[in-house]
Amino acid sequence: MTTVIKAATTTTAPADEAASAVLLAGRAAQDCLTEAQLSPDTVGVLINVGVYRENNTFEPAIAALVQKEVGMNLDYLAHRVPGAAAFSFDLMNGACGVLNAIQVAQALLSTGSTERVLVTAADVHPGGRAALDADYPYADLGAALLLERSAQAEGGFGRVQLAGSEQPSAIAGYLPTAGMGSTGRGRIAVRRDEGFADQLLDLAAETATDYARAEGIDLHRTLVVASRPTADFGARLAERLGLPATLVLTPELPQGTTGLPHTAAPILGYLQAVEQGLPAGVDQFLFLAAGAGPSVACVSYRPQDAS
Structure with missing residues (x-):
């Protein structure tokens, strides 16, 4: 099963x-x-x-x-x-x-x-x-x-791996009630510390490498579907992992939508990967998400029709 x-x-x-x-x-x-x-x-x-x-x-x-x-x-x-x-x-x-x-x-x-x-x-x-x-x-x-x-x-999801860091939170979203006054229901504070992108990148690359080693995954035969905490996160992650840019996908927002994808990013990235088709020689995905904490999660996925 x-x-x-x-x-x-x-x-x-x-x-x-x-x-x-x-x-x-x-x-x-x-x-x-x-x-x-x-x-x-x-x-x-x-x-x-x-x-x-x-x-x-x-x-x-x-x-x-x-x-x-x-x-x-x-x-x-x-x-x-x-x-x-x-x-x-x-x-x-x-x-x-x-x-x-x-x-x-x-x-x-x-x-x-x-x-x-x-x-x-x-x-x-x-x-x-x-x-x-x-x-x-x-x-x-x-x-x-x-x-x-x-x-x-055969196929389907592998083991989910979670990782964190002892460094202070790189990103935080919160409601500072003391300063919001009567407008608090419609406002939110999102703090992204200086260097947060590097923190997330370091942890994501380390986690993906460790996971691939532990699970016997060849990253050169894998499409990494990553979250997008910054616009250039995918390109920087590919460089850090020693992979061609075509093997790391970060989702693009639908036309007319502004901002960065957040919790929906892995699903959006998966759909775009399926629509584009897997690159030649690739037969599985590695979902990789990085965010507040800083924290990272990753899991492999092999479509059963590609097994």
């Missing part, structure tokens, strides 16, 4: 509407299920990893609101699929959130707790439009990833 990607989608907010993390995540999830030709009733667990949300909403868990938006198993008693757990929760670890969710999904799927896990990742400016705040670095963007069990032993 292994964990595989059944479907993946991304979505952006209409230019004339205030962005909502709940609506973006819900829309991406619905599109993901449509692509997989499955109903919401067939999914047992939903994990939401988005960090930034409209009006700085903290309670209830955004995952519960997304679950309602998707219409996923809302009535425990009357539901016609008793085996569906209808369980949802938030898991927040910044840029590494999707990979953390994959690790949790592997555990749930391997024990037979559920047949499918839906991961949603959506970030929006608390004020509703990232494009109106030049100091806010991230894009209003949503994504969804549907994971399921496969009976095949």
Whole structure:
């Protein structure tokens, strides 16, 4: 048994509407299920990893609101699929959130707790439009990833590896309540320390190298799908790993969207890699996410049709 990607989608907010993390995540999830030709009733667990949300909403868990938006198993008693757990929760670890969710999904799927896990990742400016705040670095963007069990032993996701640093946080997003006054619901502070890009680059390159060595992965036969904490992160990572630029992909935002992709970056990067096709001689992915902490997560993925 292994964990595989059944479907993946991304979505952006209409230019004339205030962005909502709940609506973006819900829309991406619905599109993901449509692509997989499955109903919401067939999914047992939903994990939401988005960090930034409209009006700085903290309670209830955004995952519960997304679950309602998707219409996923809302009535425990009357539901016609008793085996569906209808369980949802938030898991927040910044840029590494999707990979953390994959690790949790592997555990749930391997024990037979559920047949499918839906991961949603959506970030929006608390004020509703990232494009109106030049100091806010991230894009209003949503994504969804549907994971399921496969009976095949080959392919799918490998072991998820997490790494951190004892150095002070390179990036932090927080709400300084004392200084926000009556405008706090629509504002957020994002601090990126001087040299944060180098910190993330060092940790990402070290983690990817260690992971490849431990798992017997040839990075020259692997497409590294990396997060994008800075615009040039992919090029610098390729140089650090000694790889041609064609073997490191950092996602490009959809046209008309401003900022950098945040929690949705691994899903957006995967979709762009699939659309472009794997380079010649490459038969697997290495997802690599780097963000606040500083922290890094990585996991290999081999499509089963490429095994």
